[in-house]
Amino acid sequence: MKISLAQLNYHIGNFEKITEKIIHTLNIAKAQGTDLVVFAELCICGYPARDFLEFQEFIDECGQAAQQVAQACAGIACIIGIPTPNHTPEGKDLHNSAYFIADGQVQAVVNKALLPNYDVFDEYRYFEPEIEFQCIDYKGIRIALTICEDLWNTIENPLYVTRPMDKLIEQQPDVMINIAASPFTYNHDEERIAILSENAKRYQLPLFYVNHVGAQTEIIFDGGSMVFGADGELVDELPYFTEAVTCYEFNKGETIKPLQPVTLQAQRQSDIEQIHNGLILGIQDYFRKSGFSKAILGLSGGIDSAVVCALAAAALGPENVMAVLLPSHYSTGHSVKDAEDLVNNLGCKSELIAIKSITEAFETALHPQFEGLPFNIAEENIQSRSRAVLLMAMCNKFGYILLNTSNKSEVAVGYGTLYGDMCGGISVIGDVYKTQVFELARYINREREIIPQNTIIKPPSAELRPDQKDTDSLPEYEVLDPMLKQYLEHRKSSKEIIAQGYDETTVRRVIKLVNNAEHKRYQTPPILRVSPKAFGMGRRMPIVGRYLS
Helix, strand or coil: CEEEEEECCCCCCCHHHHHHHHHHHHHHHHHCCCCEEECCCCCCCCCCCHHHHHCHHHHHHHHHHHHHHHHCCCCCEEEEEEEEECCCCCCCCEEEEEEEEECCEEEEEEECCCCCCCCCCCHHHCECCCCCCCCEEECCEEEEEEEHHHHCCCCCCCCCCCCHHHHHHHHCCCEEEEECCCECCCCHHHHHHHHHHHHHHHHCCCEEEECCEEEECCEEEEECCEEECCCCCEEEECCECCCEEEEEECCCCCCCEECCCCCCCCCCCCHHHHHHHHHHHHHHHHHHHHCCCCEEEECCCCHHHHHHHHHHHHHHCHHHEEEEECCCCCCCHHHHHHHHHHHHHHCCEEEECCCHHHHHHHHHHCHHHHCCCCCCHHHHHHHHHHHHHHHHHHHHHHCCEEEECCCHHHHHHCCCCCCCCCCCCEECCCCCCHHHHHHHHHHHCCCCCCCCHHHHHCCCCCCCCCCCCHHHCCCCHHHHHHHHHHHHCCCCCHHHHHHCCCCHHHHHHHHHHHHHCHHHHCCCCCECCCCCCCCECCECCCCCCCCCC
């Protein structure tokens, strides 16, 4: 049997384009003699569809799209992911399902059993878990078909009380097929390989696994679909961050034969390389799927806006990026020059709008209220909010989307201005710690200097008051970032972090800053997710809670 894996980029709810893409892939595969094409989890509607799933019309559209796909399955079979009605009165209204389609008909329906309800996943909000399991027979091959999380209960601390494959193996299948929607994080590729390899070895069966690729708002899917032999050895690994369709000859008792050159990685991509590629895909799809093509950002001469500008130019083309220099009374001459040098290196568009007269107008208007009071954060934030007003005005006038340039370290401790530098349509590096931003800058410069060296080596500063440095308000980022990672990503308490050797006063201050800034994060744009624990829907904290850990 010839089995193809279709690693495709879907647009949630765009049924016409999704159906067209699936049928186009089927037609090509059929012409090449493929017997079975495997598509990803919930591919028929895109993942995650979230509360679209609560609309009956949306579910009906899914069914109609599946029927169009079925009509194209003459002389070829396919597996597609689709939400389906739960026909029993008890439980949730839907199942997260897979259709096995052949000869123009849905021959079998498999429902997902293990429904993730952690981090960015909320499948149990919508779907009822399956409790009965049945293999599928096709062309003399018995297939154990599972959906994503159904294979993930082999971990050291199982989240579920059952393993679907323990039931399916009793029916003596010849091969496992798993369709997935497994989001990207920079450490997830190796974890996936380990889990899937463990399944192949545990059940002594070859495994075909297909994943989504592409970004859906803040969630990025990196692809990396895989094929394993019954011994758990990796036979092939599809490319990351791009679409791909591959084909394999599979016969019972024989070694799987790839029908094209394999794309196994000689060595794993570094974390920074993966973050770089993931962010570019995230920017591209956010704009393409939103119907926009042009980005704007404020370019300060600092490293954060420089990295975001470089990523946007790589994602959208420099001709579609507008960098606006917005110097204030406190901006240094070298910052303006660094920003101008970056613009020249990238070839993007730019404008310079000085904000000194604008901030002075605000201060004059507020003079009766502020008279006799010292300069403080109020005047600092007027500068940041003046910049935001100008950038948003240009968005409205010229059809740009504003890119937010705050990094994860700043977002964590609230080192930013609401309605100022925290505004934007999408946050590009809000899940990238400041120390990682420096690594990204060096990676971007790996072949030639794009980001000026002075931008990388100078001390970070918001430049909202004379001689300001980030370290006036925060610990050094080399100290702050590991501390934040322990708290945010590993959920360590203050006592546990202090026990690791960190200064007690600093730890308690930092954790208090993180928790006190929750109200700011509720009002920030969606953040492209690249870490195991990003701010956004995957980390849900009360604004008014008193628990400071």
